[in-house]
Amino acid sequence: MSNQPPVALTIAGSDSGAGAGIQADIKTMGALGVFAVTAITAVTAQNTSIVDGVHAIPASFVHDQISTVLADLPVAATKTGMLGSVETIEVVGKCAESGHLPNLVVDPVMVSSSGQQLLDGGGVIAYRELLLPSALVVTPNLWEAALLCGTDPAELTDLDSMVSVARSIHDMGARWVLVKGGHLAGVESSSGSGPRPSVPDVLYDGATVTVLTTDRVDTLNTHGTGCSLSAAIAARLADGADVVTAVTDAKQFVHLALVGGAGWHLGKGHGPLDHFGWSYAEGCRDTASSDETATSH
Ligand code: PXL
Numbered sequence: 001m002s003n004q005p006p007v008a009l010t011i012a013g014s015d016s017g018a019g020a021g022i023q024a025d026i027k028t029m030g031a032l033g034v035f036a037v038t039a040i041t042a043v044t045a046q047n048t049s050i051v052d053g054v055h056a057i058p059a060s061f062v063h064d065q066i067s068t069v070l071a072d073l074p075v076a077a078t079k080t081g082m083l084g085s086v087e088t089i090e091v092v093g094k095c096a097e098s099g100h101l102p103n104l105v106v107d108p109v110m111v112s113s114s115g116q117q118l119l120d121g122g123g124v125i126a127y128r129e130l131l132l133p134s135a136l137v138v139t140p141n142l143w144e145a146a147l148l149c150g151t152d153p154a155e156l157t158d159l160d161s162m163v164s165v166a167r168s169i170h171d172m173g174a175r176w177v178l179v180k181g182g183h184l185a186g187v188e189s190s191s192g193s194g195p196r197p198s199v200p201d202v203l204y205d206g207a208t209v210t211v212l213t214t215d216r217v218d219t220l221n222t223h224g225t226g227c228s229l230s231a232a233i234a235a236r237l238a239d240g241a242d243v244v245t246a247v248t249d250a251k252q253f254v255h256l257a258l259v260g261g262a263g264w265h266l267g268k269g270h271g272p273l274d275h276f277g278w279s280y281a282e283g284c285r286d287t288a289s290s291d292e293t294a295t296s297h
Contacts, residue, residue: 005035006238007073009101010231011066011092012081012109013042013054013118019272020046020112020224021081025231027275032253034235037073039065042084048223048267051116059087066095077103077238079230082118086126093130103237106135106174107230108144113223113270124148133173137243139230141180145169157184159200159211166204176243177204178233182225203247212248214255219262221271228273229254256280 008029015021022038029036041062045053069075078101083089095101108127110119124147132138132148145165146153155161162184166177181200197216202209232250233243241249260274274280 004074005033006076006235006240007035007037008231008234008238009037009039009066009069009075009078010081010234011039011041011062011078011083012227013044013084014040015044015046015224017047017223017267017272019048019270020227024224024227024273024275025079025081028228028231028253029235029238031275031277032232032235032239034238036231037069037075039069041088042082046112047269048271049269050114051112051118054084054116054118056084056088059085059091062088063091063095066092066100070100075102075238077105077234079105079107079234080131081107081227081230082109083123084118085120086122089123089126089130093126093134096131096134101134103234104135104137105230105234105237106131106138107226108138108140108148109226110144110147128172132169135174136237137176137178137230137233137247138169138174139178139180139226139233140165140169141226142183145179148172159202162200162202163204163209166202166209170204170206175205176247178202178247179204180226180229182222201251203244205243210244212251214251217255217258217262219258220269221261221264221266221273222258223270223272225254225258225273228257228275 010025012022026036043055044051142156143153149165149168162179166179169177179202198213199216201212229250232253233246236246236249257273257275260279264271
């Protein structure tokens, strides 16, 4: 098997604007040296500002894509993105439960960054009951964490409340929970040269709470951040990393991609990330300093 790239499967929706969804996943996995294989759950008509339409792929055909790929290719990790319907969550849940989706990273996509609903009614319960019990890692943002737990998102205002929802989601069966604090207001890190705006994520495995902090990137170009993070975690897992290493590497990858794309003007809304580090190749590497810190509690 020497010289073979690792293979990871993404089960997700297509974003025609190519900043998020399966396009972001393929770019992320490719940038990390992992061969991406795909099962498409929905096709969206979308740009950086709006989701103009969603065309769902029948759940039975999502199943056919997954089983055909698995019958032939050595998939070492899987991520799910937009699943869209209860029926598709059921199909993916059954594959996962029967052990066919190794190292499963679940990004519980519910709403687009432009506010468009990306999950049918009943989907939250389906995630909770049918998919989270098979997840190695689940990566909700604050809104998704609140919806999964049936709490008010407005109450998730600090690290303590993030830890509390991480514990509840762990109780739903996911082995590792990464609650992303990207929407948390006004958090500062004081390492290095004085206080800087920072983003804390909470990683919990049922025993240890780890707070992973990254400097906040001041940009509107954030479309596909969550997709890219979960794809990067799956890619690093496919390459043999353990969960803590995979999450740490993935956060670093997304941070650099955000910094790289921060000055781009692609579209009028939330633009995409620089997945391939093109901005760095142009000699901008010195703008990409990142300060990652981890503390265990
Ligand atoms: O970022 C979540 C997401 C996932 N998948 C698709 C999307 C989006 C957000 O817009 O369009 C297809």
